[in-house]
Amino acid sequence: MPSRYNTVSFLSDFGTRDEFVGVVHSVLHNIAPQIDVIDITHGIPAHDVRAGSLALARSVEYLCPGIVLAVVDPGVGTERKKIAVEVGEGESVLIGPDNGLLAPAVAMVGGPKRVVELTNLDFQLNGPSTTFDGRDVFAPAAAHLVNGVDITELGEVIDPNGLVPALIPVSYLDGETLHTEVLWIDQYGNIQLNIGPEDLPQDELQIKIDDQIYSVDRVTAFEQISDGGLGFIVNSTGLVEIAALRSSAANELRASVGDSIQIVRTSRDSGISTPVVLQPKKENS
Numbered sequence: 001m002p003s004r005y006n007t008v009s010f011l012s013d014f015g016t017r018d019e020f021v022g023v024v025h026s027v028l029h030n031i032a033p034q035i036d037v038i039d040i041t042h043g044i045p046a047h048d049v050r051a052g053s054l055a056l057a058r059s060v061e062y063l064c065p066g067i068v069l070a071v072v073d074p075g076v077g078t079e080r081k082k083i084a085v086e087v088g089e090g091e092s093v094l095i096g097p098d099n100g101l102l103a104p105a106v107a108m109v110g111g112p113k114r115v116v117e118l119t120n121l122d123f124q125l126n127g128p129s130t131t132f133d134g135r136d137v138f139a140p141a142a143a144h145l146v147n148g149v150d151i152t153e154l155g156e157v158i159d160p161n162g163l164v165p166a167l168i169p170v171s172y173l174d175g176e177t178l179h180t181e182v183l184w185i186d187q188y189g190n191i192q193l194n195i196g197p198e199d200l201p202q203d204e205l206q207i208k209i210d211d212q213i214y215s216v217d218r219v220t221a222f223e224q225i226s227d228g229g230l231g232f233i234v235n236s237t238g239l240v241e242i243a244a245l246r247s248s249a250a251n252e253l254r255a256s257v258g259d260s261i262q263i264v265r266t267s268r269d270s271g272i273s274t275p276v277v278l279q280p281k282k283e284n285s
Helices: 020-031 047-060 103-108 133-146 250-251
Strands: 007-012 034-040 068-072 082-087 094-099 112-117 156-158 171-175 177-185 191-193 205-209 213-219 230-232 239-242 261-267
Touching: 007 020, 007 047, 007 133, 020 034, 020 133, 020 230, 034 047, 047 068, 047 177, 068 133, 082 133, 094 133, 191 250, 230 250, 239 250
Parallel strands: 007 034, 007 068, 068 094, 213 230
Antiparallel strands: 082 094, 082 112, 112 156, 171 177, 177 191, 177 261, 191 239, 205 213, 205 261, 230 239
16 A cells, blocks of 8 residues: 555654663554654653643644544543544644644644544554554554555544544733733743734833733843843744743742743833843853
8 A cells, every 4th residue: 555654753652761662663563664763852841731732732843744643631541532543635644632732733723624533443542451552553553554545445534523622721911910820831941922023012121920020121132131120022833931040930030830920011100010120140150
């Protein structure tokens, strides 16, 4: 059977301490020795479906055409569906649990064309338990697609409009205050918010978090942030994030994913307390 796929892009919350990632790689190669596997990340926090869905959505437009294998699956072994979603004109198929993990990425690339629930046991491994669908169900499905199996052979075709959506918070404006939420904090400590640059008021701005007020400048490069200050910058996904100069804004603000951050216009007459400016860190002697 000729195949239109040769690449599997793999994302999970498996981490790299245990054998899980290596075992999935081996299953893929055992079934389809010609396969190329790209590891997107395995550093998604354990069980954090929203973090996984956001990482996948940030990545999907830049992935090679082929199979996307995504496993963040706290409901493994339950009745949640195991699915394969064909997108575009069949250039790619996303495989994983139907728990909101895949839906944002599917939407980013134009929506589903065909969706199959992975029910055909002929294309699965007979594992000793129901706790490792990444190995027993999702990886075999991906490999068989690479070998030329049609998606409809993997199971029952289901309604493409029935995918479980992701729960992504929406910002809102209350008077002069823009209420945002921390979506993600990267390894540099940059704080990604759930707004785009068009949502920011065209004024000097402050943020409020945990009853503290901070001045934040607009910048287009990290080096434009003043020493000890904060900057709003549009990141590589087109969303606004708060950054500090060569340090972690998240640590400075004690911010975590899910925290609320309010953005307000700077005004001398607003009655807002004097802005707090971060102090430059002392160099270690």
